[in-house]
Amino acid sequence: MAEVKSMFREVLPKQGQLSVEDVATMVLCKPKLLPLKSLTLEKLEKMQQTAQETIRQQEIAEKEQHQTNQ
Amino acid sequence: MGSIEMEPLLLAWSYFRRRKFQPCADLCTQVLEKAPYDQEPDSDEPISQAAWILKTRALTEMVYVDEIDVDQEGIAEMILDENAIAQVARPGTSLKLTASSQIGGPSPAVRPLTQAGRPITGFVRPSTQSGRPGTMEQAIKTPRTAFTAHPITSSSGRYVRLGTASMLTNPDGPFINLSRLNLTKYAQKPKFAKALFEYIFHHENDVKNALDLAALSTEHSQYKDWWWKVQIGKCYYRLGMYREAEKQFKSALKQQEMVDTFLYLAKVYITLDQPVTALNLFKQGLEKFPGEVTLLCGIARIYEAMNNISSASEYYKEVLKQDNTHVEAIACIGSNHFYSDQPEIALRFYRRLLQMGVYNCQLFNNLGLCCFYAQQYDMTLTSFERALSLAENEEEAADVWYNLGHIAVGIGDLNLAYQCFRLALVNNNNHAEAYNNLAVLEMRKGHIEQARALLQTASSLAPHMYEPHFNFAALSDKIGDLQRSYVAAQKSEAAFPDHIDTQHLIKQLKQHFAML
Numbered sequence: 001m002a003e004v005k006s007m008f009r010e011v012l013p014k015q016g017q018l019s020v021e022d023v024a025t026m027v028l029c030k031p032k033l034l035p036l037k038s039l040t041l042e043k044l045e046k047m048q049q050t051a052q053e054t055i056r057q058q059e060i061a062e063k064e065q066h067q068t069n070q
Numbered sequence: 071m072g073s074i075e076m077e078p079l080l081l082a083w084s085y086f087r088r089r090k091f092q093p094c095a096d097l098c099t100q101v102l103e104k105a106p107y108d109q110e111p112d113s114d115e116p117i118s119q120a121a122w123i124l125k126t127r128a129l130t131e132m133v134y135v136d137e138i139d140v141d142q143e144g145i146a147e148m149i150l151d152e153n154a155i156a157q158v159a160r161p162g163t164s165l166k167l168t169a170s171s172q173i174g175g176p177s178p179a180v181r182p183l184t185q186a187g188r189p190i191t192g193f194v195r196p197s198t199q200s201g202r203p204g205t206m207e208q209a210i211k212t213p214r215t216a217f218t219a220h221p222i223t224s225s226s227g228r229y230v231r232l233g234t235a236s237m238l239t240n241p242d243g244p245f246i247n248l249s250r251l252n253l254t255k256y257a258q259k260p261k262f263a264k265a266l267f268e269y270i271f272h273h274e275n276d277v278k279n280a281l282d283l284a285a286l287s288t289e290h291s292q293y294k295d296w297w298w299k300v301q302i303g304k305c306y307y308r309l310g311m312y313r314e315a316e317k318q319f320k321s322a323l324k325q326q327e328m329v330d331t332f333l334y335l336a337k338v339y340i341t342l343d344q345p346v347t348a349l350n351l352f353k354q355g356l357e358k359f360p361g362e363v364t365l366l367c368g369i370a371r372i373y374e375a376m377n378n379i380s381s382a383s384e385y386y387k388e389v390l391k392q393d394n395t396h397v398e399a400i401a402c403i404g405s406n407h408f409y410s411d412q413p414e415i416a417l418r419f420y421r422r423l424l425q426m427g428v429y430n431c432q433l434f435n436n437l438g439l440c441c442f443y444a445q446q447y448d449m450t451l452t453s454f455e456r457a458l459s460l461a462e463n464e465e466e467a468a469d470v471w472y473n474l475g476h477i478a479v480g481i482g483d484l485n486l487a488y489q490c491f492r493l494a495l496v497n498n499n500n501h502a503e504a505y506n507n508l509a510v511l512e513m514r515k516g517h518i519e520q521a522r523a524l525l526q527t528a529s530s531l532a533p534h535m536y537e538p539h540f541n542f543a544a545l546s547d548k549i550g551d552l553q554r555s556y557v558a559a560q561k562s563e564a565a566f567p568d569h570i571d572t573q574h575l576i577k578q579l580k581q582h583f584a585m586l
Contacts, residue, residue: 026510026541027571029503030182031439031476033408034432034469035194036401036423040139044196047133 079117082124091128098125123262126269129245134272137304138333138364140196165345165375176379178566181409182503183534191374192405193398248279257286260295267301281305296326303334312338327358329365336368345372363393370402379406395426404436413443431460435470442477450477468498475507484511502532509541521545529561536566543575552582 037045076084078101085094101121181189248270256263263283270280284305288298303318319335322328332355339348349372355365370385383406386399393399404419417440423433438453454474461467475490488511494504509524522545528538539562546555556579562572 026513026544027179027537028476028479028510029506029535029537030180031443031473032182032190032469032503033192033405033436033439034466035191035405036397036428036430036432038139038193038195038398040136041194041196044135044140047135 079121079124082121082128086124086128086131089131091132094128095125095132098122098128119262123265125245126265130265130268130272132273134268138330138337162376163344163346165340165343165372176409177568178536179569180411189377189379189409190405192401192403246274248274248276251279253279253283253286257283257290260287260291263287264297271301271304277305277308281309294325296322296328296331299325300328300331300334303338307334307338307341312342327355329355329359329362332359333364333368340372345376348372361392363389363396366392367396367398370399374402382406397423397426397428404440408436408440408443413440416440417444417446429460431457431462431466431470433457434460435473438477439473442480464497468494468496468501468504471497472501472504472507475504479507484514487511500531502528502535502538505531506535506538506541509538513541513545518545518549529558533561534565536562536569536572539565540569540572540575543572547575547579552579555579556583 078097082094082097082101085091085097098121102118102125105115105118105121176189178189183189246266246269256266267280267283267287270276270283281302284298284301288295288302291298293299299318299322303315303322306312306315306318316335316338319331319338322331323335332351336348336351339345339351349369352365352369352372356362359365366385366389370382370389373379373382373385383403386402389396389399390403400419400423404416404423406416407413407419408416417437420433420437420440424437434453434457438450438457441447441449441453454470454477457470458467461470471490471494475487475494478484478487478490488508491504491508491511494501495508498504505524505528509521509528512521512524522542525538525542525545528535529542532538539558543555543559543562546552546558556576559572559576559579562569563576566572
């Protein structure tokens with residue numbers, strides 16, 4: 001360990017000023033934690049989905065009937 | 071075979087208790103076909119009466135959603151708000167946000183904001199989902215992407231769509247023909263009336279008829295039944311008559327103090343934008359029902375909506391003391407820790423949720439992010455893989471890809487980051503954050519034109535975010551388009567007044583203009 005220590009020695013200026021130019025960089029949008037859904041919301045979404053599904057199926061059935069009638 | 075059968079009504083009852091509502095309703099229909107009840111409560115057939123009530127209740131349960139949680143405000147209600155007392159509320163007394171009330175909330179440099187200008191929360195409910203715009207200006211400014219569209223009025227919203235859908239599924243038409251119903255007759259039989267009311271209110275979504283029935287019934291009970299008063303209040307609330315609803319709930323509370331009634335009344339106050347009154351009411355409720363989780367949670371929600379995150383998390387902690395499996399409280403505290411630079415603590419909260427059996431895309435995405443920022447790299451990618459496989463729709467997948475892009479940026483793999491943000495956009499073409507981040511990456515490659523186009527898209531999609539405005543200002547400044555830079559910088563300042571870099575840029579630009 002002692003060897004490693006001697007290999008890397010930090011360099012700090014002993015005199016004079018240390019200045020860093022602050023360069024304005026572009027900003028990334030932050031990572032987004034996704035909110036969990038409440039049970040009510042999940043149920044509402046599920047109900048809406050099944051309702052839409054049944055409506056779509058009914059529409060398809062109606063169309064088919066229409067076609068067979070023609 | 072089949073010679074020994076259960077008594078059908080008993081079987082139906084058993085189905086009902088096991089929450090198998092469709093078979094229950096079917097069985098009841100059979101019973102009713104044998105002994106038609108035909109909307110005549112006078113007939114003395116107890117079996118058909120029982121079957122009728124049971125079917126009504128089964129049909130109600132199928133579409134039942136907790137009325138306390140449901141709240142969706144349409145544009146019409148917002149614009150034509152007759153209940154507003156003052157145009158500009160005093161600070162700390164309104165849920166509507168002004169730029170000055172953001173002080174004290176978390177900085178948008180750390181925690182992303184929703185369109186309503188609120189920090190994103192750890193939990194969505196029907197009322198927080200669409201993120202109701204705080205002011206009318208915001209409501210109009212908010213671009214209509216597929217996911218932010220508000221219904222025109224709440225009465226054309228989800229209730230009606232669900233109601234009509236439930237009728238469509240029944241080929242023989244509705245079970246009860248409301249227009250042929252003699253409400254006065256039913257009102258005299260309290261047991262029938264209660265089942266019938268819930269059916270009309272939840273299944274048929276016919277608030278007017280429901281209100282008529284409730285009014286007749288409360289009259290019949292000589293105004294002594296608190297339950298009917300609460301129901302009348304619910305109807306008034308749906309009809310948008312908030313002050314009348316308030317009166318009914320208060321009168322019900324006088325008769326019988328119930329947790330539900332407190333919650334309904336608080337909901338009225340929140341809709342009337344009187345959070346302080348709602349808070350007092352909750353505290354009053356807590357005196358009667360000490361440690362009641364729903365009341366505590368209500369307080370926490372209000373504080374969160376008022377941007378008072380520290381008080382909110384205090385109350386969420388109080389909730390967890392009473393009920394340590396409360397998903398909403400755990401999720402909110404977790405996200406607070408994540409955004410206050412303690413991802414390792416947030417990780418413990420989300421792990422707790424996983425232990426409790428929550429298993430969905432959102433949770434794994436959050437676990438992945440927490441793992442990465444808490445330097446537990448071994449779990450990060452597997453969590454995101456699982457989140458992607460559990461994503462139910464394209465918007466969820468887009469958000470996961472977007473977050474994965476951050477991981478890629480974090481490990482310095484810019485190619486992967488580029489691909490992740492691209493994939494986020496493939497999945498959701500309106501993902502403003504992904505556009506912005508992609509622009510930053512393009513800028514690093516020196517593709518100024520692409521970056522500019524992407525930033526313009528981002529800022530038009532999400533005018534509430536300061537990042538695209540600021541980036542656009544910085545970019546325009548770089549290529550010497552000072553006028554555009556100034557305009558964009560001012561937009562950025564409006565979105566996030568305390569942003570140092572923006573202030574710096576504006577100052578610099580003003581100096582330039584003064585020299586001309």
